[in-house]
């Protein structure tokens with residue numbers, strides 16, 4: 441597993457305290473991508489403060505902006521998607537969505553999306 445900056449590495453190392461299931465899913469995903477594609481994953485975001493959340497959605501119209509994010513509660517992580525082909529991302533999503541986002545009220549564990557002003561990435565939410 442690779443990390444965008446030391447911040448993501450330290451957030452990942454803190455996961456056993458906050459959300460051990462998210463850490464395990466990321467480890468299993470890293471093993472899956474290594475075995476299936478010969479690639480490792482790059483973690484680009486884990487925990488987000490409210491200020492970081494607000495900054496990230498600055499380019500999103502207010503009426504389309506979510507009120508909060510699972511990142512603010514240690515329930516989500518983002519993976520760089522430019523490392524993978526479209527077919528690999530599709531396979532990755534199928535694999536990840538075998539897991540259940542318990543408090544997500546039917547929302548999937550993994551989605552491939554973009555936030556205005558940013559780049560497409562794989563968002564993973566687990567609790």
Ligand SMILES: [Zn+2]
Pocket residue numbers: 485511516517518562563564
């Ligand atoms: Zn995310």
